[in-house]
Amino acid sequence: MKFLSIYKTAETGVPPSAEHMEGMGKLVEKHMKSGALVATEGCLPSAKGARVRLSNGKVTVTDGPFTESKELVAGFAILQANSKEEAVALAKEFLAVAGDGECEIRQVYEGFECSPEQARELSAAEAHRR
Numbered sequence: 707m708k709f710l711s712i713y714k715t716a717e718t719g720v721p722p723s724a725e726h727m728e729g730m731g732k733l734v735e736k737h738m739k740s741g742a743l744v745a746t747e748g749c750l751p752s753a754k755g756a757r758v759r760l761s762n763g764k765v766t767v768t769d770g771p772f773t774e775s776k777e778l779v780a781g782f783a784i785l786q787a788n789s790k791e792e793a794v795a796l797a798k799e800f801l802a803v804a805g806d807g808e809c810e811i812r813q814v815y816e817g818f819e820c821s822p823e824q825a826r827e828l829s830a831a832e833a834h835r836r
């Protein structure tokens with residue numbers, strides 16, 4: 707199963723230290739090698755971003771920084787895990803390195819899942835329609 711981990715933290719405007727980046731690099735490398743981490747990226751400060759909102763048919767665009775927010779999305783990761791509990795454990799390990807903040811874990815929809823027998827039946831039915 708794949709999970710999206712959305713990392714939210716207070717925006718301080720202070721870049722991470724070299725030691726912090728080294729620790730994060732080691733964690734990323736470890737989980738990439740194990741297959742638990744599919745992809746990850748950090749986000750630039752909200753001052754470089756925008757919010758686009760549709761409400762009652764009207765689109766509004768608000769340029770950053772987003773000072774009214776206490777926590778902003780600072781990055782994300784796509785995790786490969788056997789269960790939500792395993793994805794939560796990966797998020798806990800990440801937060802131990804990243805520091806204060808939270809990770810929202812959401813399972814990624816991976817399309818229609820069926821048993822091998824159902825897949826054969828669907829393939830046979832599709833071939834019959836042709």
